[in-house]
Amino acid sequence: MKKDLRTMDHLMYMEYYTGRNAGIFMKIKKMLHSYQSPYQRIDIFEHPDFGKVFALDGITMMTEVDEFMYHEMLVHVPLFVHPEPRRVLIIGGGDGGSLREALKHPSIEEAILCEIDPYVIEAAKKYLPTAVEMDNPKAKIVNENGAEFIKKYKDYFDAIIVDSTDPTAGEGGHLFTKEFYKNCFEALKEDGVFSAETEDPFYDKGWVAIAYNRISSAFPISKLYTGFMTTYPSGLWTYVFASKKYHPIDDFDPSRVQNFDHQLKYYNEDIHKACFVLPNFIKELINE
Amino acid sequence: MKKDLRTMDHLMYMEYYTGRNAGIFMKIKKMLHSYQSPYQRIDIFEHPDFGKVFALDGITMMTEVDEFMYHEMLVHVPLFVHPEPRRVLIIGGGDGGSLREALKHPSIEEAILCEIDPYVIEAAKKYLPTAVEMDNPKAKIVNENGAEFIKKYKDYFDAIIVDSTDPTAGEGGHLFTKEFYKNCFEALKEDGVFSAETEDPFYDKGWVAIAYNRISSAFPISKLYTGFMTTYPSGLWTYVFASKKYHPIDDFDPSRVQNFDHQLKYYNEDIHKACFVLPNFIKELINE
Amino acid sequence: MKKDLRTMDHLMYMEYYTGRNAGIFMKIKKMLHSYQSPYQRIDIFEHPDFGKVFALDGITMMTEVDEFMYHEMLVHVPLFVHPEPRRVLIIGGGDGGSLREALKHPSIEEAILCEIDPYVIEAAKKYLPTAVEMDNPKAKIVNENGAEFIKKYKDYFDAIIVDSTDPTAGEGGHLFTKEFYKNCFEALKEDGVFSAETEDPFYDKGWVAIAYNRISSAFPISKLYTGFMTTYPSGLWTYVFASKKYHPIDDFDPSRVQNFDHQLKYYNEDIHKACFVLPNFIKELINE
Amino acid sequence: MKKDLRTMDHLMYMEYYTGRNAGIFMKIKKMLHSYQSPYQRIDIFEHPDFGKVFALDGITMMTEVDEFMYHEMLVHVPLFVHPEPRRVLIIGGGDGGSLREALKHPSIEEAILCEIDPYVIEAAKKYLPTAVEMDNPKAKIVNENGAEFIKKYKDYFDAIIVDSTDPTAGEGGHLFTKEFYKNCFEALKEDGVFSAETEDPFYDKGWVAIAYNRISSAFPISKLYTGFMTTYPSGLWTYVFASKKYHPIDDFDPSRVQNFDHQLKYYNEDIHKACFVLPNFIKELINE
Structure with a gap:
């Protein structure tokens, strides 16, 4: 039986909001995908509460739960x-x-x-x-x-x-x-x-x-x-x-x-x- | 003429939301007040965009702008x-x-x-x-x-x-x-x-x-x-x-x-x- | 030609040192591997300067450069x-x-x-x-x-x-x-x-x-x-x-x-x- | 009797090292001093383990313990x-x-x-x-x-x-x-x-x-x-x-x-x- 990854404090996603003086941080359970397309950096990760989180150039596009x-x-x-x-x-x-x-x-x-x-x-x-x-x-x-x-x-x-x-x-x-x-x-x-x-x-x-x-x-x-x-x-x-x-x-x-x-x-x-x-x-x- | 403090990246306020898997971060321009009362830790700081920010035990109570x-x-x-x-x-x-x-x-x-x-x-x-x-x-x-x-x-x-x-x-x-x-x-x-x-x-x-x-x-x-x-x-x-x-x-x-x-x-x-x-x-x- | 991932500010590795009052942070270029073994969480990522970084339970075991x-x-x-x-x-x-x-x-x-x-x-x-x-x-x-x-x-x-x-x-x-x-x-x-x-x-x-x-x-x-x-x-x-x-x-x-x-x-x-x-x-x- | 400030997770000092791809973070117990001189931003804070920490423009100059x-x-x-x-x-x-x-x-x-x-x-x-x-x-x-x-x-x-x-x-x-x-x-x-x-x-x-x-x-x-x-x-x-x-x-x-x-x-x-x-x-x- 495969063990589920334990979310710790060591992997953090940080989105800087416009102005870069504030933002949201989310703990990362598991990175699922990172890719540099000709247009942008694409990242998808698993968050312990939000499910899948999808970001383009470090800006959250969506999380599964909301x-x-x-x-x-x-x-x-x-x-x-x-x-x-x-x-x-x-x-x-x-x-x-x-x-x-x-x-x-x-x-x-x-x-x-x-x-x-x-x-x-x-x-x-x-x-x-x-x-x-x-x-x-x-x-x-x-x-x-x-x-x-x-x-x-x-x-x-x-x-x-x-x-x-x-x-x-x-x-x-x-x-x-x-x-x-x-x-x-x-x-x-x-x-x-x-x-x-x-x-x-x-x-x-x-x-x-x-x-x-x-x-x-x-x-x-x-x-x-x-x-x-x-x-x-x-x-x-x-x-x-x-x-x-x-x-x-x-x-x-x-x-x-x-x-x-x-x-x-x-x-x-x-x-x-x-x-x-x-x-x-x-x-x-x-x-x- | 006194120079205004330059906000940099080095002082950060982090509020962990319930569950501690996500939260907000804010750059600190200047700490104005920190006090441990019998009930809680009181902090007030200046944020470059939000004005005064007031927190109890690391939970934001209010920012001046909102x-x-x-x-x-x-x-x-x-x-x-x-x-x-x-x-x-x-x-x-x-x-x-x-x-x-x-x-x-x-x-x-x-x-x-x-x-x-x-x-x-x-x-x-x-x-x-x-x-x-x-x-x-x-x-x-x-x-x-x-x-x-x-x-x-x-x-x-x-x-x-x-x-x-x-x-x-x-x-x-x-x-x-x-x-x-x-x-x-x-x-x-x-x-x-x-x-x-x-x-x-x-x-x-x-x-x-x-x-x-x-x-x-x-x-x-x-x-x-x-x-x-x-x-x-x-x-x-x-x-x-x-x-x-x-x-x-x-x-x-x-x-x-x-x-x-x-x-x-x-x-x-x-x-x-x-x-x-x-x-x-x-x-x-x-x-x- | 595949484009190399651009390291941004949005993925961060944080190792809390003993006592949890200080630690090192490293930007993550790309997560390569995360696995929960019966003993520990294993993570390997690519850092823009340090090359491969290998961590167990959030503690850095080695980076390629040092x-x-x-x-x-x-x-x-x-x-x-x-x-x-x-x-x-x-x-x-x-x-x-x-x-x-x-x-x-x-x-x-x-x-x-x-x-x-x-x-x-x-x-x-x-x-x-x-x-x-x-x-x-x-x-x-x-x-x-x-x-x-x-x-x-x-x-x-x-x-x-x-x-x-x-x-x-x-x-x-x-x-x-x-x-x-x-x-x-x-x-x-x-x-x-x-x-x-x-x-x-x-x-x-x-x-x-x-x-x-x-x-x-x-x-x-x-x-x-x-x-x-x-x-x-x-x-x-x-x-x-x-x-x-x-x-x-x-x-x-x-x-x-x-x-x-x-x-x-x-x-x-x-x-x-x-x-x-x-x-x-x-x-x-x-x-x- | 005045109570000592409790160090929490909410105030963090982050020094970005040259290249800005890594750095040290330290929890802040209490900010003691922040001043923008004509030359630099001066900060002094109390760290729970390091005692006084002195920084110029976000670069650590010294901590009391080392x-x-x-x-x-x-x-x-x-x-x-x-x-x-x-x-x-x-x-x-x-x-x-x-x-x-x-x-x-x-x-x-x-x-x-x-x-x-x-x-x-x-x-x-x-x-x-x-x-x-x-x-x-x-x-x-x-x-x-x-x-x-x-x-x-x-x-x-x-x-x-x-x-x-x-x-x-x-x-x-x-x-x-x-x-x-x-x-x-x-x-x-x-x-x-x-x-x-x-x-x-x-x-x-x-x-x-x-x-x-x-x-x-x-x-x-x-x-x-x-x-x-x-x-x-x-x-x-x-x-x-x-x-x-x-x-x-x-x-x-x-x-x-x-x-x-x-x-x-x-x-x-x-x-x-x-x-x-x-x-x-x-x-x-x-x-x-």
Whole structure:
């Protein structure tokens, strides 16, 4: 019988948050994978409490125990606003968690995951439980720069979900530009919806405002929303919902959530509405 | 001209979260105060981004830049439910932040701060901006064990606010017992309201459920609510509102918040309602 | 072309020294191996400057760049005192470094490496350059408890080298007992020599004195000597030479070192004599 | 009765060694002093085992428990070679340890301590036990740049001791130049002696060779010697003895050490000779 590794004090993962004056540390039970791709350093390790932890260039992308908070909020908010999303594009999201959530919606016919780094996909398939739907026949994985890939489509998608890394890490910056958001608008059908992760307003407050303002200038409807994300910097994560036509609350039908076939762990119909309520300091940050 | 200290990499504060498998690290710009009281080790330091940071036994109690999130949510939720709170008791809360928030309510005539450790009060007065109202004539500071002090009162307070340390640190455990909550009930007037910080559901999930269940067994009305608290473990903080008579939402009058004389940084009338909306995993944790 | 991993700040090895109030930290370039054997946790990683680093239960056993300091001093001091060592027993020493040094002596006919943990041998063969001589026909590897194994031999070995882990780690304690040293004495021929690593006099000062005194009570001749060991706690390492007959300096023939076929990196004929010169505080520690 | 501070895990001092890929960590019991002088950040703290620890720009200058190793080796090696040192100049050495050792020699009539930073002197006097002789009437403290100060003297000192910080820290670099060593030569009397700390050959191997070669080009006699220094990087410290006339071993009279009035903790007459014996890798480093 093989003995399980004993977690000690000797192997430590340290993520320095933006500004490098603070961060999170996690004890490492076992390193599972480390790889230097052309884009970034990929690490996956086992944590005694968090399960698998996946990091790019030393920035935590997800841990097994709380990734649901992030992926459910990023994906279900737009997909429950659109009445019948059929074609969805996920940009980034190489761990597969957003894809998994999107494919829970029965109307989805085609889900394209555009992850720039094929080594992330490979690692996710081998090590991460989030990758569970990567071989679903409705899913199509392409390894291209999302900022370029989006230009190929006009009036095509019902939903675009931007599941990027930090704007300051790897190729993340390309996914925070005005031009990119404009191209997302173009690639959406006339009633298309959009969501993007837009960082935290504590360590990265500048980026929250920049991303929100840029998205707002590209879409007629845009709203910032928040969610807890317990292993991300500050635990307070922001997202922006944007849309050509549907209002995130007025056009939201709670009964669709109530009748959903899947048991979710974070998102529910009340959270859908409550997540758009902002603390004063965040309102101020985005001048709302 | 005195030169400001340069923050380097050489002085680090590390808070190990419950379970000791993860935690937050912060660079120290300057240590301001360290003292071993009969109850705990008290440390206050300057952080380059967070301002003053105050810790008891190595657990962060507050940082200057985000304490408003915690103090506003702990204090204003109950005080805006009660129509006219006059007498408030704050148990714990030695940094003074809860007292400061309570005294923003003009109806308050008497605010007792029962902090067991006089050395915390002394340090707060000397170093922490949160202590600003400790000399307010309406405020009365007593250094007693809150779990004992509460027994002296029956049918007296309009509001009791439990601003304790962790149940596992110092004397914090006394403030998480059934008997204590029962005594809080007794010390409240017939329409009294109550709030308590009840830890985070990620690192301390057991305590959230225990505290909620114990409070629920002592009060006819009780509701868990959440708030972001960016430098606390997980960033997701829970509180319990409890009451003898008033319902936290049905009896809440948003116009009182709108007409409030003070500019708050987190709490607003919409947050008041949204904070009671719980993600599914927290509902499940408390069997709601 | 595969890209080399970029060492960042996010993976850290921390060895807490005895007392746990200080220690060494090393950035990890790549974890190569982690295994929980029945005896201990085995870790091997790549450090950007130190090459391979090998640790047992979070205690550094060797790094590729400086292991020569330790292995040369542990092995050559006794083997250059004995005029013609043929049979040598190495107890512990699972990385193979002591074996490699011993086999540089052309008179050696049989070198037994008694390492309790077969998983250490396996890992060393796969990952560590020190294991280079493990398949030498003169070498014989046995996986037994050295403290038991030694009892099988009487009047057999020319030299015994105790290359143990810390007395407080894993099975290390068995190799620091009076009985063990007595059994080493018995297993040696009438002119046999002995050496043992005996910790550092800064973090483990108690053990230096204990080991020295116990060895001294078992052998007629015993001398403490020191060497630099740059990645071990304090950098100041002690060893004890003991012998049934030969004096470490009076019976030492420098010409044998001068005519040695191998280029050594630390040990030389002058070091042989100088290493027995002790700073006053170490003399005092062992009452010399 | 005031309670002693309990050392926990929450305050950590981390010294990154040259290259920043490894370093030492120490738990902090209590910070005693932090000051940003025009030259450097000065920190003094209490460690549970090491007593007072003094650091400049995050580099450990000394700890109370092992500073004797460094100061005795830096000072007594040259002062026991010179037959009757009367005038000694210490450059750097702001903690006072070298001054204290120098003044143990009864022949000393004038000991000048040239420490560039007056705030180091002030802090040392207030906090460090090493400063014990700073008010000795034979001592004179000047706060000037040593590289400039030395130019004022010709044929004046019997001994010059360079007790600098790292060449890469603060103003340390000025004390590692050819010109500086040449000026030291000029400032010495015809039989003057010199010593300098020259870093460690593990993390700073380049500097050891550079310093040795530059000193060798300025003095007819020069020899590298080593000593253990348990809280310095690698624990292996190098020094260079240089001299206009006296040979460090041939002109050394051990009886002077034996008859010395002071009880030393590291240095003795045998160490004096043994410390010039170099491991092969250090010989190679300096091409000896």
